[in-house]
Amino acid sequence: MIIQPKTRGFICTTAHPEGCAKQIEKQIKYVQSQKKISGPANVLVIGASTGYGLASRIAAAFGAGANTIGVFFDRPAEGSRTASAGWYNSAAFEEQANQLGLKSFSIVGDAFSNGIKEKTIELIKNEFKNVDLVIYSVASPRRTHPVTGETFSSVIKPIGTAYSNKTMNFHTGEVSDTTIEPATEEEVRQTIAVMGGEDWSMWIDELSKAGVLADGATTVAYSYIGPEVTHAIYREGTIGKAKNDLEQTAIKLNEQLGAKGGRAFVSVNKALVTQSSSAIPVVPLYISALYKVMKEKGIHENCIEQIYRLFSDRLYGEGPATADGSTLIRIDDWEMREDVQKEVMDRWNKLETANVSELADLEGYREDFFNLFGFQTEGVDYDAESDPAVELPNSY
Numbered sequence: 001m002i003i004q005p006k007t008r009g010f011i012c013t014t015a016h017p018e019g020c021a022k023q024i025e026k027q028i029k030y031v032q033s034q035k036k037i038s039g040p041a042n043v044l045v046i047g048a049s050t051g052y053g054l055a056s057r058i059a060a061a062f063g064a065g066a067n068t069i070g071v072f073f074d075r076p077a078e079g080s081r082t083a084s085a086g087w088y089n090s091a092a093f094e095e096q097a098n099q100l101g102l103k104s105f106s107i108v109g110d111a112f113s114n115g116i117k118e119k120t121i122e123l124i125k126n127e128f129k130n131v132d133l134v135i136y137s138v139a140s141p142r143r144t145h146p147v148t149g150e151t152f153s154s155v156i157k158p159i160g161t162a163y164s165n166k167t168m169n170f171h172t173g174e175v176s177d178t179t180i181e182p183a184t185e186e187e188v189r190q191t192i193a194v195m196g197g198e199d200w201s202m203w204i205d206e207l208s209k210a211g212v213l214a215d216g217a218t219t220v221a222y223s224y225i226g227p228e229v230t231h232a233i234y235r236e237g238t239i240g241k242a243k244n245d246l247e248q249t250a251i252k253l254n255e256q257l258g259a260k261g262g263r264a265f266v267s268v269n270k271a272l273v274t275q276s277s278s279a280i281p282v283v284p285l286y287i288s289a290l291y292k293v294m295k296e297k298g299i300h301e302n303c304i305e306q307i308y309r310l311f312s313d314r315l316y317g318e319g320p321a322t323a324d325g326s327t328l329i330r331i332d333d334w335e336m337r338e339d340v341q342k343e344v345m346d347r348w349n350k351l352e353t354a355n356v357s358e359l360a361d362l363e364g365y366r367e368d369f370f371n372l373f374g375f376q377t378e379g380v381d382y383d384a385e386s387d388p389a390v391e392l393p394n395s396y
């Protein structure tokens with residue numbers, strides 16, 4: 001069939017198999033063009049099919065020559081409905097990893113469940129013996145607790161008072177004002193339960209108990225801080241509370257793993273277009289302005305460049321991962337540079353529908369958004385027939 005993008009708000013309900021494969025190739029080529037990363041050997045990535053988790057899996061496999069297991073929640077094609085982008089991404093990843101002779105497996109299912117944790121542990125035992133790096137990069141709107149059975153939903157809202165700011169519809173380029181009502185205490189609790197550190201901690205406990213975590217193993221989860229203008233909706237809002245919990249979990253896990261020479265970190269990453277970030281109000285407009293400024297200064301990075309720098313510079317670099325010995329890695333350092341933020345804020349104050357293309361990188365935002373689903377990708381003929389049914393090799 002001919003596969004075209006079908007968007008509904010910030011969601012695209014179709015994905016293009018050849019386009020996703022080309023996007024994977026591009027990320028692999030980038031990593032292969034850089035200096036080899038010295039470690040790790042066997043890696044588990046939880047939330048591995050898109051965004052930062054996918055980039056982590058690619059950096060580990062193609063930058064360090066690591067064997068990888070990717071855990072993710074994606075669906076195959078069904079009739080005329082295409083598979084999700086993460087499915088196509090992972091199929092392309094598996095194929096490329098196999099060609100290089102790397103061991104590589106995909107586990108499709110709910111990372112929050114006990115069943116998927118058990119399946120993963122079994123696979124590690126049989127295929128790798130143990131893992132020396134665990135990346136936790138799950139972004140989800142919901143979580144069912146494996147012990148109590150309670151289902152939590154996460155929301156992105158301010159806390160205490162309503163928050164008003166500019167936002168953008170990136171399809172039309174319309175800039176408008178938006179007001180978001182504050183969250184209830186119950187919404188805060190549920191958001192922490194979904195996006196906080198409990199599940200990460202459960203994974204590390206289960207892996208340790210099963211004896212499949214190598215001595216000296218590292219684990220990393222991802223967070224975001226960002227500028228003042230987004231604080232009320234992000235860092236000081238419901239999601240920020242969850243990220244505080246994640247960061248506290250890193251401190252606890254670092255002590256736990258430290259007994260055997262292991263390490264735990266939260267890496268604070270740059271704001272980028274992913275399926276998760278496009279759902280947050282205000283943030284897409286900020287990202288567009290940030291892209292423009294960082295591109296002009298020649299320091300723009302996408303997920304793969306950020307993660308390559310995280311691995312090569314911080315996690316497996318010559319110096320310590322953090323300058324102050326804490327468990328918080330700041331790979332958002334270029335985004336947060338004073339000159340970058342000053343320029344972004346100058347533009348922010350002037351931004352409106354009439355000047356959005358000039359002051360912000362609306363085109364770049366759109367392109368990245370469509371790229372996430374394998375569209376607007378060079379070298380792909382979108383008028384040609386494409387078979388949506390793609391097999392996912394090495395999957396469980």
Ligand code: NAD
Pocket residue numbers: 046047048049050051052053071072073074086109110111112137138139140222223224268269270271272273274275276277
């Ligand atoms: P994403 O939506 O691109 O990726 C989320 C991944 O989680 C996908 O692989 C998806 O399949 C997987 N997933 C979701 N629910 C799952 C479940 N129940 N079981 C198994 N897998 C599941 O998101 P992203 O933007 O790459 O976010 C990853 C992490 O990076 C998050 O912690 C996010 O807060 C953080 N982060 C993102 C940004 C940004 O700007 N995008 C910036 C800094 C930090």
